[in-house]
Amino acid sequence: MTAKSARDRQEQSQKQIPRGNDRKKDKSKTRSRFPEGMTERKARAVAADREWLIAMMDCLRRRSIAEGIKLLDRAEPAWKALELNDRHGAEVLLMLAQWVDVGYREPQLLRERLDRLTAAQREQMGVAAYVRVRMTEAFYALSTNDADGAIRILGGLLQMEDVFQDAELKALANLWKARAHRKKADYDMARDHLLAALTIAHAMPGSEALVAIIKIQQAWIVFQNGDSAGALQMLSEAEKELKKTDHWIALGNIESARGRIVRRHGDYALAATHFERAVALYEISHPDHTNLARAVTNLSFVKRLLAAQLKKHIDVTAARKTGKGDAGKSGESRLREFHRQYQELYRSAILELERAKEICTLHGEHGGLGSALLNAGYLHLDVGDLGMSAKEAAQALEIAEAHHNVLLRARACTLMGMIENARVEELLGSAEEIPVYARLAKQHCMEAVTLAQSMENKRVLLNAYVALGETAANNFFHDYELAQRCVDAASALLDPQDADYAVDELNVLKARLLKVVGIEDTLRAWSQGIITGKSFQEVTEQFAQLVIPRVWMREECKISRVAKKLAMSPQKVRRLVKRSSMAGVPVAGLGKGRA
Numbered sequence: 001m002t003a004k005s006a007r008d009r010q011e012q013s014q015k016q017i018p019r020g021n022d023r024k025k026d027k028s029k030t031r032s033r034f035p036e037g038m039t040e041r042k043a044r045a046v047a048a049d050r051e052w053l054i055a056m057m058d059c060l061r062r063r064s065i066a067e068g069i070k071l072l073d074r075a076e077p078a079w080k081a082l083e084l085n086d087r088h089g090a091e092v093l094l095m096l097a098q099w100v101d102v103g104y105r106e107p108q109l110l111r112e113r114l115d116r117l118t119a120a121q122r123e124q125m126g127v128a129a130y131v132r133v134r135m136t137e138a139f140y141a142l143s144t145n146d147a148d149g150a151i152r153i154l155g156g157l158l159q160m161e162d163v164f165q166d167a168e169l170k171a172l173a174n175l176w177k178a179r180a181h182r183k184k185a186d187y188d189m190a191r192d193h194l195l196a197a198l199t200i201a202h203a204m205p206g207s208e209a210l211v212a213i214i215k216i217q218q219a220w221i222v223f224q225n226g227d228s229a230g231a232l233q234m235l236s237e238a239e240k241e242l243k244k245t246d247h248w249i250a251l252g253n254i255e256s257a258r259g260r261i262v263r264r265h266g267d268y269a270l271a272a273t274h275f276e277r278a279v280a281l282y283e284i285s286h287p288d289h290t291n292l293a294r295a296v297t298n299l300s301f302v303k304r305l306l307a308a309q310l311k312k313h314i315d316v317t318a319a320r321k322t323g324k325g326d327a328g329k330s331g332e333s334r335l336r337e338f339h340r341q342y343q344e345l346y347r348s349a350i351l352e353l354e355r356a357k358e359i360c361t362l363h364g365e366h367g368g369l370g371s372a373l374l375n376a377g378y379l380h381l382d383v384g385d386l387g388m389s390a391k392e393a394a395q396a397l398e399i400a401e402a403h404h405n406v407l408l409r410a411r412a413c414t415l416m417g418m419i420e421n422a423r424v425e426e427l428l429g430s431a432e433e434i435p436v437y438a439r440l441a442k443q444h445c446m447e448a449v450t451l452a453q454s455m456e457n458k459r460v461l462l463n464a465y466v467a468l469g470e471t472a473a474n475n476f477f478h479d480y481e482l483a484q485r486c487v488d489a490a491s492a493l494l495d496p497q498d499a500d501y502a503v504d505e506l507n508v509l510k511a512r513l514l515k516v517v518g519i520e521d522t523l524r525a526w527s528q529g530i531i532t533g534k535s536f537q538e539v540t541e542q543f544a545q546l547v548i549p550r551v552w553m554r555e556e557c558k559i560s561r562v563a564k565k566l567a568m569s570p571q572k573v574r575r576l577v578k579r580s581s582m583a584g585v586p587v588a589g590l591g592k593g594r595a
Contacts, residue, residue: 049078049088056095060102063209063245065285069104072096084113085121090132097139098172103249103286106363107143110136131163135173142180145367145403150180168207171200175214182220183367185407185455191221209245212238216253224458226495228261249291252281256295259302266499268305275299293359293368300352301375305501307345308382314338349379370396370408377415381422390419410451410460414467417444421471431556438476445471458493462502465490469509473516475553480516487513522546548576 052075059068072079079096082089097110114137125133134153141149154177157163164170178193198214201207215238223231235254242250259274275298282292317335353376360369377392393415400409420441424434445468452461469486472479490506523546531539548562552573555561559577563570 053092053095060095060098061206061209063102063242063247063250065102065246068099072099072104084117084133085125085129087126087128090129093136094132097136100143101139102247103289107140110140114140127163131157135169139176142176145183145365147180147183151177154180167200167204171197171204171210174200175217178217182217185457187221187224187456194218194221208241212241213250216250216257219257223261228264228497231261232258248281248284249286249289252278252291252295255281256291256298259298263302264498264500268302268309272299272302272306275302288359288362290359290363290365290368293356293365293372296352296356297368297372297375300349300356303345303349303352304375304379304382307342307349308501310338310342310345314342346379346383350376366399366403367405367408370399370405370412374411374415381419386419386422386428390416393419406451407455407457407460410448410464413444413448413451414464417441417448417467417471420444421474424474424476427557431558434476434557438474441471442468442477459502462490462493466502466505466509473509473512478550480513483509483513544576548573552577
């Protein structure tokens with residue numbers, strides 16, 4: 001080896017060894033690869049976590065639900081151990097909230113994570129981490145029916161415009177706030193936030209599934225504003241995109257919404273088909289989901305309406321058969337089959353509601369439980385079981401008051417008013433109780449109207465007006481002026497395409513008032529000397545049949561008090577009451593106890 005070659009190799013090796021300041025510079029470069037205070041091993045773990053988080057968000061954007069759930073389950077020890085007071089932990093927490101929203105486990109999973117945060121940790125959070133934690137708290141409030149809490153949190157966050165650099169985060173905040181407003185029947189506010197969410201989502205790449213989810217929510221608001229065709233179109237557009245996914249809950253929501261729209265058109269059989277499809281979709285992956293409970297409750301309600309239609313058909317068929325003296329076996333066979341179908345619909349509806357109650361109780365879903373209780377109450381009212389109906393209504397009202405649910409409370413008050421009015425119309429109880437029942441009926445119905453007026457749910461207000469109108473026109477109050485005002489107010493709330501039970505109930509009330517108008521026309525004609533060929537005795541008898549039953553009701557159904565007041569024999573009062581041609585005046589119970 002020559003001296004020159006040895007010297008060259010030594011110089012080369014010296015260049016490879018850092019000396020003095022050069023060595024310090026290299027160390028600083030090494031440290032700058034990771035955040036200060038973080039080891040290389042921990043940094044690699046965080047990088048791996050971020051790759052997992054990116055994968056989870058990708059599954060969420062594509063609505064690849066089964067794939068995402070597998071990844072979540074596999075990584076459970078890792079995300080359970082995460083600290084939430086830094087941005088990465090908060091991002092994972094918010095991601096978990098979105099997965100709970102699409103059906104992964106229960107909201108309690110989020111509560112457990114949130115409860116680990118101390119006050120000191122919250123104070124030390126960066127803005128990005130704080131926003132994501134508060135977003136998660138808002139979703140938890142939304143998922144546990146605290147709509148006011150969700151609105152308060154999200155409203156505050158959305159005012160912090162500078163923190164919403166992430167478009168997806170802002171779209172999500174608007175979507176969740178819209179859903180909270182929808183729960184409260186604040187449809188105008190919900191519409192505005194949905195429009196904001198949709199505008200943001202349209203500008204985001206790969207947001208087709210999110211746009212579809214927003215459209216499902218929009219469809220409901222459009223439907224509430226009377227545009228059924230527009231709502232159905234939106235649902236079809238959303239379904240076209242979501243059919244590419246395994247997001248069964250969203251697809252079930254589409255079928256459930258279609259059922260509500262079709263039901264409003266009066267096609268109960270088709271509505272039942274949509275609700276059955278919704279139930280089947282929910283059951284694919286979530287056999288006890290709260291949305292399933294709602295679909296089952298809606299299915300039960302439709303079965304009740306089908307049963308009511310069948311009952312009318314049975315009554316008409318039986319009356320026709322009696323009138324014609326048809327005692328043939330074929331006629332009897334048809335009636336028996338109709339009765340069997342009616343009983344099966346009623347039994348099936350009750351079973352559906354028991355299932356809904358179980359699911360709602362399991363999840364602590366008080367709004368869904370209250371709705372199931374009210375539907376059961378209406379079923380019992382239909383068959384005359386007023387005691388059971390009142391029990392269900394009282395339980396629903398208790399839930400509404402405990403959770404400050406104005407919508408549920410308005411619906412419960414409407415049913416309670418109808419129950420008390422039924423006691424009046426059917427003369428149930430003693431003579432002293434009838435006025436009490438009447439006043440309770442009016443009180444409940446007026447409260448329902450007041451509550452419903454504070455919201456934007458036209459159907460709840462319409463039902464409350466009809467119930468108040470029926471009570472005003474009952475055989476105790478005879479307040480036909482109030483009843484007519486209720487008819488006018490309810491009619492103004494109908495949309496042109498409405499053709500369901502609410503329209504039928506309103507028409508029954510209108511028909512009752514038309515009979516009253518006929519009575520007033522008769523009295524007006526008599527006052528002008530127009531008696532249309534009747535003898536004075538016939539006019540006197542007809543007048544007595546109009547007046548006596550009303551006096552009897554005013555005098556707490558006591559024959560003796562009417563007889564004394566009008567200087568008539570008790571026997572004649574009793575005869576005129578029984579022969580009264582007043583619409584709907586029952587005569588059951590006119591025994592000695594009523595004298």
